[in-house]
Amino acid sequence: MSRLQLARHRLKLSDDLTSALPSQSAQHTKTRLCCPARCPPLMKPSTADELAHLLEQFDIVHAVQLEPVWSDLGGHNVPVAEFGNACVRRELLTGFQLDRLLRGESNGLFYGRARVLYQVGAGSFSRVYRAIHADNGNILAVKVLRSRYSSDAEKCQSFQSEGEMGRLLRHPNIVAIEDVGREYNSSYITMEFVEGQTLRELVRVRGAIDLPRALGFILQLVEGLEYAHRHGVTHRDIKASNVLISFTGQAKLVDFGLAGVDTTANKALRRAGQPRTVDYATLETIGKVKDDSIRSDIYFLGTVAYLALCGMSALTESRDRAVRTDPRRFTGVESLAWRAPDLPRDVVDLVTRMMHLNPEDRFQTASEVRRALEPLVAKYSTGDPAAPSGSAGNPAVRTKAADAKAAPAQEAVKGTLMLAEASPQEQAELRTFFKNLGYKVLMTENLQRALDRCSAIPRAADCLVISATAFGDSGVEAFNKLPQDPFLRDLPAVLLVDPAQGDVADHVQEDGRRRMVRVPLKTAELTEVLTSLIGQT
Numbered sequence: 001m002s003r004l005q006l007a008r009h010r011l012k013l014s015d016d017l018t019s020a021l022p023s024q025s026a027q028h029t030k031t032r033l034c035c036p037a038r039c040p041p042l043m044k045p046s047t048a049d050e051l052a053h054l055l056e057q058f059d060i061v062h063a064v065q066l067e068p069v070w071s072d073l074g075g076h077n078v079p080v081a082e083f084g085n086a087c088v089r090r091e092l093l094t095g096f097q098l099d100r101l102l103r104g105e106s107n108g109l110f111y112g113r114a115r116v117l118y119q120v121g122a123g124s125f126s127r128v129y130r131a132i133h134a135d136n137g138n139i140l141a142v143k144v145l146r147s148r149y150s151s152d153a154e155k156c157q158s159f160q161s162e163g164e165m166g167r168l169l170r171h172p173n174i175v176a177i178e179d180v181g182r183e184y185n186s187s188y189i190t191m192e193f194v195e196g197q198t199l200r201e202l203v204r205v206r207g208a209i210d211l212p213r214a215l216g217f218i219l220q221l222v223e224g225l226e227y228a229h230r231h232g233v234t235h236r237d238i239k240a241s242n243v244l245i246s247f248t249g250q251a252k253l254v255d256f257g258l259a260g261v262d263t264t265a266n267k268a269l270r271r272a273g274q275p276r277t278v279d280y281a282t283l284e285t286i287g288k289v290k291d292d293s294i295r296s297d298i299y300f301l302g303t304v305a306y307l308a309l310c311g312m313s314a315l316t317e318s319r320d321r322a323v324r325t326d327p328r329r330f331t332g333v334e335s336l337a338w339r340a341p342d343l344p345r346d347v348v349d350l351v352t353r354m355m356h357l358n359p360e361d362r363f364q365t366a367s368e369v370r371r372a373l374e375p376l377v378a379k380y381s382t383g384d385p386a387a388p389s390g391s392a393g394n395p396a397v398r399t400k401a402a403d404a405k406a407a408p409a410q411e412a413v414k415g416t417l418m419l420a421e422a423s424p425q426e427q428a429e430l431r432t433f434f435k436n437l438g439y440k441v442l443m444t445e446n447l448q449r450a451l452d453r454c455s456a457i458p459r460a461a462d463c464l465v466i467s468a469t470a471f472g473d474s475g476v477e478a479f480n481k482l483p484q485d486p487f488l489r490d491l492p493a494v495l496l497v498d499p500a501q502g503d504v505a506d507h508v509q510e511d512g513r514r515r516m517v518r519v520p521l522k523t524a525e526l527t528e529v530l531t532s533l534i535g536q537t
Helices: 003-011 015-020 026-033 048-057 063-073 080-089 095-102 153-167 199-206 211-230 278-286 293-310 345-354 366-379 424-436 447-455 468-484 502-506 523-534
Strands: 114-122 126-133 139-145 177-183 186-192 196-198 243-246 251-253 415-420 439-444 463-467 493-497 514-518
Touching: 048 063, 048 080, 048 095, 063 080, 080 095, 095 114, 114 139, 139 153, 153 177, 153 186, 196 199, 196 424, 199 243, 199 293, 199 424, 211 243, 211 251, 211 293, 211 366, 278 293, 293 345, 293 366, 345 366, 415 424, 415 447, 415 468, 415 523, 424 439, 424 463, 424 523, 439 447, 447 463, 447 468, 463 468, 463 523, 468 493, 468 502, 468 514, 493 523, 514 523
Parallel strands: 415 439, 415 463, 463 493, 493 514
Antiparallel strands: 114 126, 126 139, 139 186, 177 186, 196 243, 243 251
16 A cells, blocks of 8 residues: 555545545546636737736736726837836736746746746745635645656656645644646645745744744644644654744644655665655664654654754754765754753753654654643743644744843834845745834835835835845945935935855944844844934934
């Protein structure tokens, strides 16, 4: 019996559940075949009217929605690119959609019934897009296998089989898979879209997460993993980038065995019919065990807990296979107690046991981890009914214990910030952070647009915040030129710089109205900086 068949058997799916899942029924197939993406290859639109026709043909925009655009442009006799950009400015379509249509390409606009909006992430194995369901308007994520694997039958089959297995899992702390298929000679998986960011991204911006929230996140992940294990499905690739934290504080596991599969010929690092990541294979080689996915999942969930609690990775991060297969990467892990000396001993002991190299000394099941963790969540709860506990949670905003009382929700707005940040994920997280400090936040992904709005009369914001992590040298250059601009020289500004951008930081020019702040951001520091800058105006 295959792993997929075994999982189906263990789940004992009822007829109601089976009918609720996306299927390849005749009715479903008929709906899919009427998708505009099945049209013959497109011709590049040469006029605005031809592009408008394509927008209607693909059900992206209706004719009535285009009337204000035509009015703004003074008629239909305008260049096709100008018309398209006007539609983008009015948010009738995205830059991704416009680019495809102007090139005469329909591939990638639809996957199943999901209409793609834009790309939100990419890895060596696949790309991820934000999409909208053409029938019900729900926001979805679409993971598409990279084209270089399209002719690899084994990789395509593995991708789709694992997607089908993941589709059987329905739990609040597991990202739900809705559809699995093949389009434009590429395999794809459609899943729920989580408004938030990965745990890795969160820690990179905020640093270590405060104890109550961190424990709440870990418990949620344990509950999701316990459910999957109970139904015969192991993850086999648990890491911080495969943990999503929503802006409502919900933690979810994603990619059950979909990414980072070791495809080498080294039989010691593979199991027949069940490939592992290099990291899992190396751990199990050290532990002298085979087919140990459950306890290996527990170990790597321990590394996720380690990162959340101290802000640093337990294992050396590298794409170099030689580094990842070196046993010293595991045997040389620094004690969590040393990395985070203020953590309670019982919390350190729990994570240490999850990460014990000897699998016999590790927790043997996710249920054991949950039972050990639940009392700690209760013990270290802030007492705030909104604080995370198990399957509930708060927005994952980085604070220290002393910062937790900052920025009451009902506090009067202290001022308006114009934030220039290109990443949608960072935009949302930074918006939440500054809003919690008591500021109204205006957002744009276009740095020049932010400068233009701040130079207008009346000025759109009290302070400009530029993300150098997004704009790099151009962000620093714009920041440094502010004192030379007669319309902007008195504008307070903050430049956010990642410590990894050492060369960038060396060129920043600060003065009384302009300050550089390094991430991870700290509540007390930003409060002092903004109060000082805005108080001068």
